[in-house]
Amino acid sequence: MAQKPSIPKGTRDFTPEKASRRNYIFSTISAVFQQFGYSPIETPAMENLSTLLGKYGAEGDKLLFKILNSGDYLQKANPDALEQRDSNKLITSIADKGLRYDLTVPFARFVVMNQQELTFPFKRYQIQPVWRADNPQAGRYREFYQCDVDVIGSNSLLNELELLQIIDTVFSRLQLNVLIKLNNRKILAGIAELIGQPEKIIDITVAIDKLDKIGIEKVIAELLQNGIPEESVEKLKPILQLEGSNEEKIQSLQHILADSPIGMKGVEEIAQVFHLTSLVPFQCKLELDLTLARGLNYYTGAIMEVKSTEFAIGSICGGGRYDDLTGIFGLPNMSGVGVSFGADRIYDVLNGLNRFPENQLIGPEFLVLNFGNEDEIYGLQVLNQLRQMGLSAEMYPDASKLKKQMAYADKRRIPYVIFTGEEERKSGSISLKSMADGSQKTLKIEELGI
RNA sequence: GUGAAUGUAGUUCAGUAGGUUAGAACGUUGGAUUGUGGUUCCAAAGGUCGCCGGUUCGAAUCCGGUCUUUCACCCCA
Numbered sequence: 001m002a003q004k005p006s007i008p009k010g011t012r013d014f015t016p017e018k019a020s021r022r023n024y025i026f027s028t029i030s031a032v033f034q035q036f037g038y039s040p041i042e043t044p045a046m047e048n049l050s051t052l053l054g055k056y057g058a059e060g061d062k063l064l065f066k067i068l069n070s071g072d073y074l075q076k077a078n079p080d081a082l083e084q085r086d087s088n089k090l091i092t093s094i095a096d097k098g099l100r101y102d103l104t105v106p107f108a109r110f111v112v113m114n115q116q117e118l119t120f121p122f123k124r125y126q127i128q129p130v131w132r133a134d135n136p137q138a139g140r141y142r143e144f145y146q147c148d149v150d151v152i153g154s155n156s157l158l159n160e161l162e163l164l165q166i167i168d169t170v171f172s173r174l175q176l177n178v179l180i181k182l183n184n185r186k187i188l189a190g191i192a193e194l195i196g197q198p199e200k201i202i203d204i205t206v207a208i209d210k211l212d213k214i215g216i217e218k219v220i221a222e223l224l225q226n227g228i229p230e231e232s233v234e235k236l237k238p239i240l241q242l243e244g245s246n247e248e249k250i251q252s253l254q255h256i257l258a259d260s261p262i263g264m265k266g267v268e269e270i271a272q273v274f275h276l277t278s279l280v281p282f283q284c285k286l287e288l289d290l291t292l293a294r295g296l297n298y299y300t301g302a303i304m305e306v307k308s309t310e311f312a313i314g315s316i317c318g319g320g321r322y323d324d325l326t327g328i329f330g331l332p333n334m335s336g337v338g339v340s341f342g343a344d345r346i347y348d349v350l351n352g353l354n355r356f357p358e359n360q361l362i363g364p365e366f367l368v369l370n371f372g373n374e375d376e377i378y379g380l381q382v383l384n385q386l387r388q389m390g391l392s393a394e395m396y397p398d399a400s401k402l403k404k405q406m407a408y409a410d411k412r413r414i415p416y417v418i419f420t421g422e423e424e425r426k427s428g429s430i431s432l433k434s435m436a437d438g439s440q441k442t443l444k445i446e447e448l449g450i
Numbered sequence: 451g452u453g454a455a456u457g458u459a460g461u462u463c464a465g466u467a468g469g470u471u472a473g474a475a476c477g478u479u480g481g482a483u484u485g486u487g488g489u490u491c492c493a494a495a496g497g498u499c500g501c502c503g504g505u506u507c508g509a510a511u512c513c514g515g516u517c518u519u520u521c522a523c524c525c526c527a
Binding site for chain 2: 006009057059060062063102130132134135136137138139140141144145146206294313314315316317318340341342343344345346369371401402403404405406407408409410411417419421422423431433435438440
């Protein structure tokens with residue numbers, strides 16, 4: 001009895017049509033990355049667990065896929081942990097590798113290990129899959145691609161501008177309308193300082209990140225629950241509810257954060273970034289959003305996130321500046337800024353909006369029909385001439401009924417079929433039929449190239 | 451990791467007061483049409499009713515478990 005095939009949950013197969021649509025996204029994105037001067041790198045699917053653990057918070061550790069050691073791993077397992085059935089304690093003694101969870105931490109590791117060979121500021125892009133043992137839902141997978149661009153080794157805000165321009169270019173080429181939300185971690189730090197809770201910045205940012213999702217009341221409840229005093233929460237409230245244009249928000253913040261040096265630095269930075277974007281061509285809507293916090297706690301400066309304005313799904317791109325990502329691997333004071341495009345969500349958006357380009361060729365441009373015997377040999381010669389002319393072509397492998405061969409061309413959306421039967425063979429010509437309009441004409445093969 | 455819903459042909463779905471042989475549409479294959487696809491007509495093939503167990507004379511249907519998918523929480527691209 002044949003076994004019923006299946007794949008692990010949260011993973012997907014990609015049919016030729018899906019795969020070529022994904023390639024459209026990847027090639028659009030990588031073309032923009034290269035145009036802006038970034039070079040490709042790749043890192044292994046698996047990293048040492050020690051590289052990964054502790055970089056994404058306690059939640060992140062749980063979502064890491066761990067790879068069992070080879071051989072009789074239980075022999076070398078920690079006997080106490082085994083006895084107590086303590087999975088967390090056991091894991092480091094039976095697994096020393098894990099699948100990468102994102103591309104940023106492996107990138108930091110890469111920079112430290114390869115620093116002699118790199119030229120700084122180092123601009124890299126990386127398009128590879130990552131894995132998370134998360135519970136899958138719509139728009140959330142256990143295996144998905146990230147498309148990261150980062151520049152490391154430069155503090156200049158011109159890098160922030162460049163990344164925003166990359167985002168702008170990518171989404172306009174994909175013909176998607178998006179809103180770019182911008183914030184600065186230093187502003188959040190200033191706010192935490194202002195309300196007298198600087199050490200609670202993580203709790204505060206995590207809570208206010210949910211503002212547009214759960215509303216102000218529940219955010220306040222969560223803050224109180226995390227031990228933030230009521231008077232501090234009261235101070236926070238008006239700041240979160242700031243309204244108006246980006247300029248107005250910046251002006252308000254300049255007053256509110258006047259006593260906080262770090263907060264003022266953040267305001268200054270974000271004002272400068274907005275100013276820079278006004279000096280270059282820029283299509284996307286750009287909004288200062290104080291409730292944008294982003295979960296990852298290594299960001300230190302600008303943070304940004306992109307949402308589709310036409311299709312409801314989580315963020316499709318996000319990133320920010322991290323001043324000391326490589327510090328943990330022994331290379332301090334390396335400031336970097338980068339963003340990551342979520343290719344799978346972008347796919348879902350394009351698919352949902354029906355905005356993939358029409359007539360994406362998934363097969364060859366020409367199908368040579370197979371008439372069998374000597375005609376087949378003639379067809380083979382025609383096929384090879386077509387290929388030598390640089391055209392993409394294939395011949396139907398069997399001398400099946402034309403109905404079947406035509407249906408094959410139709411289904412694969414091959415735009416032209418070529419008849420190489422007895423008539424054509426004897427006159428040294430081909431008959432070319434356009435599948436789109438059904439028109440057909442007989443001509444010499446040399447006349448095709450033009 | 452927590453809570454809820456779901457699972458029937460390749461696909462989308464009908465089908466239960468528990469009762470012979472589980473249906474449709476689309477798709478697939480063959481034919482009408484032996485040098486012409488998409489439309490039309492005819493026919494056929496295709497199902498351990500997610501899996502395991504329980505209740506019952508009898509289970510696609512009821513119960514328990516398990517897995518999948520989806521939704522919410524958590525977190526995120």
